[in-house]
Amino acid sequence: MIFIGGIANGQKRLDFHQAIICKACGRYSSLSVFMEYTYFSFFFIPIFKWNKRYYAVFDCCGAVYSIPPHLGHDIEQGDAVTFHEEDFQFTGDYTPKATYCTHCSFPLHTDYVYCPKCGRKI
Numbered sequence: 001m002i003f004i005g006g007i008a009n010g011q012k013r014l015d016f017h018q019a020i021i022c023k024a025c026g027r028y029s030s031l032s033v034f035m036e037y038t039y040f041s042f043f044f045i046p047i048f049k050w051n052k053r054y055y056a057v058f059d060c061c062g063a064v065y066s067i068p069p070h071l072g073h074d075i076e077q078g079d080a081v082t083f084h085e086e087d088f089q090f091t092g093d094y095t096p097k098a099t100y101c102t103h104c105s106f107p108l109h110t111d112y113v114y115c116p117k118c119g120r121k122i
Helices: 069-077
Strands: 005-014 019-021 028-042 045-058 064-066
Touching: 005 045, 005 069, 028 069, 045 069
Parallel strands: none
Antiparallel strands: 005 028, 019 028, 028 045, 045 064
């Protein structure tokens, strides 16, 4: 008799919708909540999961924050959850998206008030 089983890592995007101010870039943005886990499969069917970790990715700048396991579990179960600023623990993964001048399309830093190329207010 042959048995096919194995251990692998998985990721799942959870159904969650909330807009909040991003601590990394300061913009009002929506976020996506993900769950990473390790699972055992038997004949390619996942049997059980362990080592679950939950994190949020902000749509504005791509900053990644870990979230408390109890809140992630509640979202996974379909419960209504509202995040607060103190619920997010920054993981260090942050790649700011470039912004551009609406008049001349020059790439801008987020601290600019005026465009350095055309001189217009942003």
